[in-house]
Amino acid sequence: MINFKRTNEILNHFGIQDAxxxxxxxxxxxxxxFDEQTSDFKLVVKNxxxxxxxxxxHKFILAARSGLFLNMFQNIEENLQKVKDYSGKSLETIELLISFLYTDELPITADTDQEFIKEEFEDIVDYYQLNPTIPMMDIFEKYSKI
Incomplete structure (x- = not known):
């Protein structure tokens, strides 16, 4: 078993802090x-x-962060095939979702429509049974200042 306390001690010794x-x-x-070479699953979404x-x-990332994807990947039949976009969400929304699942960040710029984010992203948090480490309201407050 991995001794995380010891690992942290070693990293701290080299000056690498938690942040x-x-x-x-x-x-x-x-x-x-979205790296094709290292991925193990493909989502197909209509633009x-x-x-x-x-x-x-990568299935393990989506399964760790989303209850819906975890359930889907535990279903052998769905696990063996590519997945169509069954949610009816836009390509932009799905890309934001996947980016958030990987990084806990929303790739938002000053040009991003804030209402789009609030409407679309709030819906998918529930639909995809997300497990974000950052509360959603903190995300919206942070990005509304851009």
């Missing part, structure tokens, strides 16, 4: 985001032109 560890992990996960877009994901 830095989180940042390192977040950066590593960002590198994996605005009704064409199918493929989003390459």
């Amino acid at each position: 830095q560890k989180t940042k390192l992990l977040t950066n590593d996960l960002k590198q994996l985001l 605005e032109e009704d064409d199918e877009e493929e989003l390459y994901i």
Whole structure:
């Protein structure tokens, strides 16, 4: 079994504090985001032109962060095939969701429609049974100041 206390002592010895560890992990996960070579599952979502877009994901990340994905991946039949977008959400919404599941951050800029985020993202938090480590209201407050 891994001794996390000892691991933390070693990292602290080299000057790597908790906030830095989180940042390192977040950066590593960002590198994996939508990476076809390392992914083990593909979500197929329709874009605005009704064409199918493929989003390459890692089952373990989605299963750890979303009750809906955890249940889906535990179903052998669904686990063996690619998944169509059965939620009716836009490609932009699904990309925001996946980014959030990987990083606990929403990739929002000053051009992002705040109402879109509040309406769409609040709905998917419940639908996908998310397990965010940051309370949703904190996220909305943080990004509403952009």
